[in-house]
Amino acid sequence: MNMSPTPHHFTGSPHRAALVAAVAAACLLAAGCSGGSNDTSDTSAGKAGTGRIKIALITHGARGDAFWELVRKGAQAAATKDDIDLTYASNSEAAAQASLVRDAIRDRVDGIALTLAKPEAMQSAVSAAKAAGIPVVGLNSGIDAWKSEGLLEYFGQDESVAGRATGDKLDELKAKHALCVIHEQGNIALEARCAGVKKTFGGETDMLYVNGTDMDAVGAAVTARLRQDPSVDEVVMLGAQFALAAVKSVKAAGSKAQVATFDLNSSLVKSVQSGDVQFAVDQQPYLQGYLAVDSLWLYHSNGNFSGGGTAPVLTGPAFVTKENVSSVAKFAANGTR
Numbered sequence: 001m002n003m004s005p006t007p008h009h010f011t012g013s014p015h016r017a018a019l020v021a022a023v024a025a026a027c028l029l030a031a032g033c034s035g036g037s038n039d040t041s042d043t044s045a046g047k048a049g050t051g052r053i054k055i056a057l058i059t060h061g062a063r064g065d066a067f068w069e070l071v072r073k074g075a076q077a078a079a080t081k082d083d084i085d086l087t088y089a090s091n092s093e094a095a096a097q098a099s100l101v102r103d104a105i106r107d108r109v110d111g112i113a114l115t116l117a118k119p120e121a122m123q124s125a126v127s128a129a130k131a132a133g134i135p136v137v138g139l140n141s142g143i144d145a146w147k148s149e150g151l152l153e154y155f156g157q158d159e160s161v162a163g164r165a166t167g168d169k170l171d172e173l174k175a176k177h178a179l180c181v182i183h184e185q186g187n188i189a190l191e192a193r194c195a196g197v198k199k200t201f202g203g204e205t206d207m208l209y210v211n212g213t214d215m216d217a218v219g220a221a222v223t224a225r226l227r228q229d230p231s232v233d234e235v236v237m238l239g240a241q242f243a244l245a246a247v248k249s250v251k252a253a254g255s256k257a258q259v260a261t262f263d264l265n266s267s268l269v270k271s272v273q274s275g276d277v278q279f280a281v282d283q284q285p286y287l288q289g290y291l292a293v294d295s296l297w298l299y300h301s302n303g304n305f306s307g308g309g310t311a312p313v314l315t316g317p318a319f320v321t322k323e324n325v326s327s328v329a330k331f332a333a334n335g336t337r
Contacts, residue, residue, distance in 0.1 A: 052083055053111065055296050056104035057289065059090040060097050060117040060141065060187075062213060066241060066265045067285055071140065073336060074289030075113070082297040092184070092213070094121030101125035104134075111135050111296035113289075116142025117187045119149060126150065135299055139292040140285070141189040143312055152305050155291040157283035157316035159189045162262065163196015165317055166236065166281055167205075173278065175234040175258070176203040179225060183212025183242055190238050193262055197236060206232070212242065219245040219252075226253035237261040240268040240280065247276045264320055266332040272325045282328070283316030286336045291315070 057075050061068030072088050079086035087109075089100045094117065102125055104112055112129055116122055119142055126149050129136050138146040138154040146154040170178055178201055180194035198205040206229075210221045226232055226249060235250065235257050237243040243261030250257050261268065262281040271277040291306075291313060298304040306313050320328060331337035 052085055053297065053300055054085045054087070054107070054109040055079065055111045055113065055293055056101075056107070056109045057086060057088045057293065058097060058100045058104065058112060058114045059088075059139075060092050060094065060115050061090040062092045063090065065239075066267075067239060067263055070265070070285040070336065071289035074286035074291075075293045076289075077286075078290045078293040078297070082294060084293065084297060086293060094118040098122050098125035101129060105129055105132050109134060110300060111137070113137050113139055113292035113296060115140045116145050116149065117184075117189060119145035119188070123149060135296060137292050137295055139288045140283075141187070144188070144192075146312070147310070152299065152309060153292075153295050153307055154312040155288050155295070155306075155315060156312065158312070158314060159192035160196045162281055162283070162317035163193040163198075164200040165196075165319075166193070166260070166262075167197040167200030169279065169319065170197070170234055170236075170260070171200070171202050173234075173258070175201075177229075177231045178203060178205045178234040178236055179208055179222075179229075179232045179257075180205060180236045181208045181210055181218075181222060181238065181242065181246070183210050183218060183238060185209050193238055194236070212239070215241070215245055218242055219249050222246050222249035223252045226250065226255040226257060230255065233257050235259045239263050240265040243268060243277055243280070244271060247271060264328070264332065264337060266335065266337075269320075269325055269329050269332040269337075272320060272322055273329070275322060278321070280320045281316065282318045282320050282337070284318070284337075287315045 059068055091097045098121055105128055112134055116138055126136055130150055136151050138151045140156045143154060143156060143158050180197050182190050182194055184190055194207055208225055210218045235246045237246050240263045243259055244267060246259045258278045260278045264280045264282045268280055272280060295306055328337045
């Protein structure tokens, strides 16, 4: 907690008064002090020093998923800057994710950043956090639910907007028949992406649901569908690792389809550079993690909240293509894009 210093009144001999005046003059000349009060012990927003706080980052990401490692790296960078004690936990099952939120409440954390891939399943846990006086912010998933859930802020991509932009991009590329592959049924963010594609794409759009926890099964399902329907000329995947699997599926099926994807990682950058993947829709996961954690520190230290509590802070979409991929390649090589 920042507290204003108690004013000090100097009394005593004329010699002491003169000494105080001399010190004050030296301060003004050497350090550029202002004529008013200047409390150097006070901590301003943008510099850590308000006391170490505990923040929990809780996502629906699968263990070992490269995308969520980027989110985690961004969160840790903010935690290091702000001197935050950060814990990270994830579970792709909504009920288990909600349990992790309750664990954080019992641990008496000072703030929670979480994803709302399945908002209804998270509602009671979020309410419990609010009842405990713990500020909660959202990231990545739940752009249509964060306000109704009572979260302070939201950082991420509007998936419906991103999907519609992707549909427009496919029209520019003269695609005719898209296969949009959803690797987690019921995930509102993934559903919104494909729905957005279908809304604006002038060609035909089919949906294919696969088990994203089994990469071999994903590849086999895409291969089978391409063999079944040779008219598919664009495969739209919803994650970088799934796009890499789709590249193999296209070759295995003997298909002429192109591959496009949402999200980015270092391996996918190479595939965009080589032309194996036409483009990636980047939502900047590192930035999502960073902003979510930093926002909680700013809320504690200075009462700030982005978007006025009414508007999300958008981190995407941005199209990464063969023409501009070099601008992000070095950051991807560092493991931050």
